[in-house]
Amino acid sequence: MTDSRATLGVDLHLDLSAGRGLRAGLTEALREAARSGRLAAGTRLPSSRSLAADLGIARNTVAEAYAELVAEGWLTARQGSGTRVAERARPRRAAAAAVRARPGLRRPPAxxxxxxxxxxAAFPRAAWLSAARRALTDAPNEAFGYAVDARGRIELREALAGYLARARGVYADPDRIVLCSGFAHALTLLAGVLRARRVREVAVEGYSLDVHRELVERAGLRTVPLAVDGAGARTTELGGEAGAVLLTPAHQFPTGVALTPDRRAAAVDWARTTGGLILEDDYDGEFRYDRQPVGALQGLDPERVVYLGTASKSLAPGLRMGWMVVPAGLLDEVLAAKGRIDWTSSAPDQLTLAEFIRSGAYxxxxxxxxxxxxxxxxxxxxxxxxxxxxxxxxxxxxxxxxxxxxxxxxxxxxxxxxxxxxxxxxxxxxxxxxxxxxxxxxxxxxxxxxxxxxxxxxxxxxxxx
Ligand SMILES: Cc1ncc(COP(=O)(O)O)c(C=O)c1O
CATH class of the missing domain: 3.90.1150.10 (Aspartate Aminotransferase, domain 1)
Known part of the structure; x- marks a missing residue:
């Protein structure tokens, strides 16, 4: 027979104060949890039977404590929906204080x-769910353990290699793909690798995202701006001091121009002659409207360009899924920076995205x-x-x-x-x-x-x- 104590209901941590009667102690602990907001309004409590079994006390004691708190208005009990923390128990003052305590937090505009x-709102929930169902049904047991390959799941690396080569013109060997928690994570890893290589300066586009510049600077590197004009970043002005340049070639962020072929060639020439690296941020390369998407710059020289992609625009930033295609000579350093084990990316999510791409849903x-x-x-x-x-x-x-x-x-x-x-x-x-x-x-x-x-x-x- 199943041990109902272990399998029924939900877990609930309660501090039963010593020295009080069992029922009074339990009632006060529940009241305090609802009053302080630790148990949010709407939280479903375990059944009296299951909580009594967990606490090793009589079921009646729990039932009486629940009844008392329902009478006081802290809990609600409804046929079919169990016993829940009442809406009016929301700690209004505490919530307001928390909002006030966070400077700069304002109501978002309408x-x-x-x-x-x-x-x-357009996230493909149904297609993602069915990909997740298929991926988890087929996943080997080891997929739920610690991931020993820091590059991430091979299933997703293979699916991405095919997609990136087909749709973005990237030379993508699955062995050289490293999965990350979005572009920001990949950039953080690369900044650490550059710093360890004693690079001091990274060239960035004069118009660019401050949060990305900050990630680079936090690794101890200086960011040096390149002018941006109607042909994209002026890569012709790249100097010998920079060890790398961060570019958005397909669609300059935020001016929206594509890096022209001669500026692309200038960037690659610079990288070849100085030994510098190009970090290609291909954040929205899929969305091109009037003609064929501009192919990735990485195709011009996969040994000098690190290609960085993300699901943040094509699907949703909340997924925190990104990838980089790394030159052979940089791979070991990137993996050492990421860690011996893949601590950062969820294997079920990687398998789901792999299935999402493979099935054509992407x-x-x-x-x-x-x-x-x-x-x-x-x-x-x-x-x-x-x-x-x-x-x-x-x-x-x-x-x-x-x-x-x-x-x-x-x-x-x-x-x-x-x-x-x-x-x-x-x-x-x-x-x-x-x-x-x-x-x-x-x-x-x-x-x-x-x-x-x-x-x-x-x-x-x-x-x-
Ligand atoms: C220029 C640029 N690069 C990259 C990204 C994606 O970043 P992440 O993958 O960390 O969400 C964005 C998203 O807004 C972006 O605007």
């Missing part, structure tokens, strides 16, 4: 056109989203036509809107009034970059859900000069 996220999702994002991009361009200049729209999930001089502050104030989250281009400027003054907005048209899209565009239009 509408957001901030760049950075795909449409989270391609279907990307193609479907490309159609949706393209439609939004076209609507945005049509809506702002004649009022502001639009650029960077051939690819990706954001566009740059150039504003008439002297109007940017008023636009931001109006957007705040319309409860719209917006970002300026200048917010992405490297502090040392010598960039021509430019008043512009970076509009993330991928961010709103389908229902929030029209009101977000309306709020934008109402904010523009």
């Amino acid at each position: 509408y957001s056109l901030m760049a950075g996220a795909p449409d989270l 391609d279907r999702h990307v193609r479907g989203m490309r159609v949706r994002y393209r439609r939004r991009r076209d609507e945005l361009v049509a809506a702002v036509a004649g009022r502001v200049g639009v650029s960077g729209i051939a690819a990706g999930l954001h566009a740059v809107l150039d504003l008439p001089g002297g109007t940017q502050d008023a636009v931001l104030r109006a957007a705040a009034w319309h409860d719209l989250g917006l970002e300026t281009l200048s917010r992405y400027a490297h502090p040392d970059a010598e960039l021509p003054p430019r008043e512009a907005l970076v509009v993330g048209y991928g961010t709103p859900s389908a229902s929030a899209w029209s009101p977000a565009v309306a709020a934008l239009l109402a904010s523009l000069p």
Whole structure:
């Protein structure tokens, strides 16, 4: 027979104060847990039978404690839904204090056109679930143990190698793919490797994400900005001091231009002559609208380029899944930085993504989203036509809107009034970059859900000069 004590109900930790009657002690411990918020409103408590078995006390004692707390309003008991912590038990004051204690935490705006996220409401839940079901059904038992190969699961590395070669023109040997918790993790590992190689400077694009620059700087490296113009980053200006350059060649973040062929060639020439490395951030390379996607720069020289990809735009940033294709001469150092064991990536998630790619669901999702994002991009361009200049729209999930001089502050104030989250281009400027003054907005048209899209565009239009 099954041991019901071990298998029934849910676990509940309670501090039963010594020296009190059993029932009074249990009642007070439960009351305190509900009052303090340690047991959140709605939490289902174990059945009286199961809790009595866990605590080694009579079932009646638990039933009486529950009944008393139901009478006081701390718990609710309903046929079919068991005994739960009541809604009114939420510790309002404690929650408010916690929010106040976190400086800078403000209510998010009602509408957001901030760049950075795909449409989270469009996450392919059903297809992901069925891939997870198939992947977990077929997974060998060892997949649930500590992963001994720091590169990550071979199933996903093989699926990615095929996909990246086919869709992005990457030379991808599964043995040289290293799976990571997103691009940020990969960049952190690479910055550590560069520092260990005594590199001091990494060139970055003059407009780029501050959080990524900070990851590089935290490893003890200096970031040096490259000017960015209509042809992408000026790789022709790369100097001998930098040991690596971080680029977004397919779709410069945030200006949205593609690195031109001569600038690509200049980057590769620089890497070959100086021994430097190119870190290629291919964060949204799948989303190109007007012609074939621009292939990865890595194809030009897989020994000098580290290719970095992520599921954050194509699927969702919450997955924390990314990958890098590493030159042979760098692999051991990257693996040493990652650790002897793969501590960071979940094997069930890796197997699910492998199955998602293998089954064709990834391609279907990307193609479907490309159609949706393209439609939004076209609507945005049509809506702002004649009022502001639009650029960077051939690819990706954001566009740059150039504003008439002297109007940017008023636009931001109006957007705040319309409860719209917006970002300026200048917010992405490297502090040392010598960039021509430019008043512009970076509009993330991928961010709103389908229902929030029209009101977000309306709020934008109402904010523009
Ligand atoms: C320029 C750029 N690179 C990379 C990423 C992806 O980062 P991660 O994979 O760490 O979520 C993003 C996501 O917003 C991005 O904007």
